[in-house]
Amino acid sequence: MNIPAELRYTTSHEWARLEADGSVTVGITDHAQELLGDLVFVELPEADKALAAGENAAVLESVKAAADVYAPVSGKVAARNEALSDAPEQINQDAYAAWLFRLVPANPAEFGQLLDAAGYKALVNAET
Amino acid sequence: MPKTTILNAAHHALNARMVDFGGWEMPLHYGSQIGEHHAVRRDCGMFDVSHMCALEIVGPDATPFLSRLLANNVAKLKTPGKALYSPMLNEAGGVVDDLIVHRLSDCRYHMVINAGTAEKDLAWMSGHLADWHLRAELFPMRAGERAVAMIAVQGPNARRKTWEAAPDLRAATESLPPFFGVEVGRMFVATTGYTGEDGFEITLPAGQAEALWQALHKAGAQACGLGARDTLRLEAGMNLYGQDMDENVSPLDAGLAWCVDLASERDFVGKAALLAQGQRAQFLGLKLLEKGVLRAHQKVRTPQGEGEITSGTFSPTLETAIALARLPLGVAAGSAAQVEIRGKWLSAQVVAPPFVRHGKKLA
Numbered sequence: 001m002n003i004p005a006e007l008r009y010t011t012s013h014e015w016a017r018l019e020a021d022g023s024v025t026v027g028i029t030d031h032a033q034e035l036l037g038d039l040v041f042v043e044l045p046e047a048d049k050a051l052a053a054g055e056n057a058a059v060l061e062s063v064k065a066a067a068d069v070y071a072p073v074s075g076k077v078a079a080r081n082e083a084l085s086d087a088p089e090q091i092n093q094d095a096y097a098a099w100l101f102r103l104v105p106a107n108p109a110e111f112g113q114l115l116d117a118a119g120y121k122a123l124v125n126a127e128t
Numbered sequence: 129m130p131k132t133t134i135l136n137a138a139h140h141a142l143n144a145r146m147v148d149f150g151g152w153e154m155p156l157h158y159g160s161q162i163g164e165h166h167a168v169r170r171d172c173g174m175f176d177v178s179h180m181c182a183l184e185i186v187g188p189d190a191t192p193f194l195s196r197l198l199a200n201n202v203a204k205l206k207t208p209g210k211a212l213y214s215p216m217l218n219e220a221g222g223v224v225d226d227l228i229v230h231r232l233s234d235c236r237y238h239m240v241i242n243a244g245t246a247e248k249d250l251a252w253m254s255g256h257l258a259d260w261h262l263r264a265e266l267f268p269m270r271a272g273e274r275a276v277a278m279i280a281v282q283g284p285n286a287r288r289k290t291w292e293a294a295p296d297l298r299a300a301t302e303s304l305p306p307f308f309g310v311e312v313g314r315m316f317v318a319t320t321g322y323t324g325e326d327g328f329e330i331t332l333p334a335g336q337a338e339a340l341w342q343a344l345h346k347a348g349a350q351a352c353g354l355g356a357r358d359t360l361r362l363e364a365g366m367n368l369y370g371q372d373m374d375e376n377v378s379p380l381d382a383g384l385a386w387c388v389d390l391a392s393e394r395d396f397v398g399k400a401a402l403l404a405q406g407q408r409a410q411f412l413g414l415k416l417l418e419k420g421v422l423r424a425h426q427k428v429r430t431p432q433g434e435g436e437i438t439s440g441t442f443s444p445t446l447e448t449a450i451a452l453a454r455l456p457l458g459v460a461a462g463s464a465a466q467v468e469i470r471g472k473w474l475s476a477q478v479v480a481p482p483f484v485r486h487g488k489k490l491a
Contacts, residue, residue, distance in 0.1 A: 037145075037355065038162040040442040041421050041449075043470075059470065061421040063161050063442050064355060085419065 001124060002030040004096055008072070008111065009120035015096065016072040018111055023078055024103045028060065028069060030095040031124050036062040039088040044080040045101055051075060053110055058100050060091070073110040075103035133178035134277045134334040138341050142351050150244035152179040155353040165359050165444040167350035168323050169487050172283035174341070174349040175357055181246035182276055182316075182331050185229075185237040185253075187264030194229065194237060196396055197256060199379060201389040205231035211307045211320055213387050215379040216249070217398025221405060222375040223382065225249050226367065228320055230309040235264075238309060238316055240278075240329075242369050246270075256397070269331070277337030279330045281349055282360075284487060286327035293343035301328065322357060324364025324485045359441050362450060365413065365481025371424060372411070372438040372452055378402060381454060382438075383411030383481075409435070409454045413481040414465060415491060416449035418474045422467060423451075429466040429473065432456040437467065445484045446491070452481065 007015045013032035017025045033039065041061035051057050051071035058069035079102040084090060090098040105111060115123065130153040139146065144155035155176065157164060167173045185194065194202045200214030209230055216224045225245040230238040241249045246268075253266055269276040281290045291298040300312045301319075306326075309318035316331040332340060345351065358368070365383075367373055373382035380388065380402060390402065414437065416422050422440030429435075433456040440451035451467075459465070461480040466473040479491040 037157060038160055040162075041419060043420075061442070063359060063421075063444070064156070066421065066423070 001121065002096075003117045003121050003124075005117045007096070008114035008116060009123075010070065010072045010114060011123060012070050014069060014072050016111065016114055019102070022105070022108065024073055024075065024105055024111060025099045026057070026069070026072055026101055026103065027099045028091065028095055029120070032067075033091050033095045036060060036067055037064050038062055039091050042084045042088045042091075042100070044082075044084070045077045047077055047080060049077045050106070051077065051103065060088070069100060071103065072114055073103060073105050074107055075105040078102045078104045131179070133176055134275075134337045135176045135178060135341055138338060139176065139351075144351070144353060147354070149179065149354055152243060154179060155351070157353040157355045158351050161353065161355035161359070162444045164350055164352035164356035168283045168325055168352060168356065168360055169445055169484070170284070172281065172285040172289045172327075172349045173352035173356065174344050175280040175282070175352050176277070176341070177280050177329070178277040178334075178337070179243035180278060181241050181243065181249075182269045182278060183239050183241070183250070184267040184269070185239060185264055186235060186267060187262075188235050189262035190235045190237055190264045193257060193260070193262045193264045195394060196260065197253065198229070199388040199396055199398060201392055201394060202229065202231065202237075203392075203394075207308075208232060209304075209308045209310050211309055211318060215373075215384055215387065216252070217379065217396070217402075218375060219398060219401060221378045221398045221401030223369070223373045223377060223379055223384075224252055224375060226369050226373070226384070230318065232311070244370060275334040276331050277334045279332070279337065279340060279344070280321055280327065281330065281344060282321045282323040282325045282327035284326060286325065286349075289344065289347040289349050290328050290330070292347040293349070294340060322364070322366055323360040324366070324482060325360075325487070359444055362439055362441050362452065363443050363445055363482065363484035365452070365483060367452070368439055378405060378408065380405070380407040381409040381411065383452070407457065410457055410459055412453060412455055412459065412461060413479040413483060413491060414440075414451040414453050414467065414476045415446070415479050415483075416451075416467065416474060416476050420449055420469050420474055422449040422469075422476075426451075427468040428453050428455060428476070429468075430455055430459045430463065430478070432458040435459070443483060446489055450483050450491070
């Protein structure tokens with residue numbers, strides 16, 4: 001199972017990375033992309049939108065199903081990975097390189113409450 | 129415990145992602161659903177469809193029985209082996225199931241019914257046989273010595289790869305026209321399918337299935353799951369039972385008027401209801417003109433009123449979202465429509481299915 005040690009995770013299968021400038025980059029895990037199958041559509045959050053932790057932030061659609069992506073922490077949308085709208089398959093190819101959006105956290109303490117790699121691995125093992 | 133087909137271990141060996149499909153553990157895909165889809169359009173794919181139920185209907189009254197049971201007319205089957213697609217209706221004109229039946233002789237037919245409806249269908253057919261006092265018997269080929277497996281080999285290179293894997297089938301199937309079937313030893317090979325491509329559906333004794341599957345794999349047939357099967361049939365404009373029609377939907381409102389024989393004098397179950405109701409809706413295709421994916425149950429707006437998507441997906445061939453939809457009468461192919469996706473109304477175009485046939489884009 002591909003679960004990079006340097007990232008943090010949510011119970012809803014997002015990954016989050018704390019950048020040097022304090023922003024948080026968000027994507028979905030390799031496990032999540034595998035469950036969804038071939039992705040064909042990505043709807044990203046609007047720029048500057050303020051999101052609460054756990055709020056519906058983006059939508060991914062595979063051939064099979066639609067899935068919501070939730071904000072791991074609260075904050076304002078600072079960047080979106082626009083390249084994904086023409087190439088959603090990048091998420092299947094490398095879920096940790098194909099980030100979805102970046103947040104400027106409203107409450108930096110929230111990041112510390114996310115799962116670490118070991119915690120996420122235990123969660124996936126319990127689900128499968 | 130879900131039911132499994134005889135090829136279950138073979139699917140696991142190919143790392144299939146298995147899912148529950150109507151009580152059967154079946155492969156969804158073997159890695160990439162889109163890759164499998166393209167393999168069928170461009171080369172050759174194979175599907176385990178052993179969850180479906182094959183049966184024989186045998187007896188002196190087999191023909192009058194099917195003539196009264198089915199909405200399409202088995203009298204059209206003049207040549208042995210010829211296949212007929214037909215809805216089987218209830219008295220209210222709703223669809224109990226859709227099926228394919230081949231005439232082997234006047235008193236022997238080969239039929240394939242859907243997996244999820246098999247028990248219900250067999251009870252329905254037995255009940256009518258008894259009620260009508262007709263001399264025919266149903267022989268489902270599911271258990272014991274009769275147990276069969278079914279492998280669909282589909283794609284422009286399907287015939288060639290099948291003959292490479294099973295040279296014994298070549299002589300009997302080389303000049304078999306589309307929508308026919310032939311018995312070859314204990315196998316039944318039909319030129320039918322659910323993809324819009326050329327190919328075979330092979331029914332064979334369960335014990336021989338693994339060897340044929342492996343031989344096809346070696347010949348280069350790509351193993352394909354139910355995921356690709358769904359996108360292929362949707363592109364081909366073929367209905368899926370339980371989604372595009374069911375017991376509460378008239379075949380006339382599900383795009384199946386072409387296989388309901390209302391022209392002849394013949395009476396059949398559901399005919400009176402269909403004549404009384406007439407057609408109440410149209411069944412057409414939709415192509416999404418914006419980004420997104422069409423899905424079943426999304427609402428459709430047309431100048432003639434509201435409709436509903438019954439099957440939707442992303443078409444790997446057209447690289448856009450497509451759907452089959454039940455729309456108000458009067459909506460014409462080529463006209464504009466809107467589809468509601470997550471609260472937004474997106475632009476779509478009404479098209480006449482199929483979207484793709486024999487590898488060619490039609491819509």
